Amino acid sequence: MGKKKLNNSSNSNNNTSLNLDDLNLSPQKIAIIAALMTDVLQTNSVTVDKEQTVFVELTGSLRRKTRADQMVEEMKGMSFGEILEALTR
Structure with missing residues (x-):
């Protein structure tokens, strides 16, 4: 796979780039980010x-809204x- 790069906006003056291959993103991580x-x-x-372990709880639904x-x-x-008035129209 070709190397993909993103400009790191905080360091754009230094001409540094972020290499996406170096991020080690699994398909699961990409799905969470998306x-x-x-x-x-x-x-x-x-x-x-107290041990500095971070727990992140995410909520959502994969079901499309009807x-x-x-x-x-x-x-x-x-x-x-x-609501009653809107239903009777």
């Missing part, structure tokens, strides 16, 4: 214990009366 960047996964909590899910999302801020 899911975080596209809001499929959200960070629920970050905990550091039209019903989108409707419920739109109705979240509405009162029951407004």
Whole structure:
């Protein structure tokens, strides 16, 4: 596989580059990064214990939103009366 490079913006004045092959990204790591960047996964909590072990809890769903899910999302801020009125139109 060819070498892919990203410019490291904090060191761009020094003409240094970040080599993606040096990051040692597994398919699982790439999937997590992509899911975080596209809001499929959200960070629920970050905990550091007394041994300095870091625990990151991610939550999300792989299920695509249905039209019903989108409707419920739109109705979240509405009162029951407004929802009833919208359904009867």
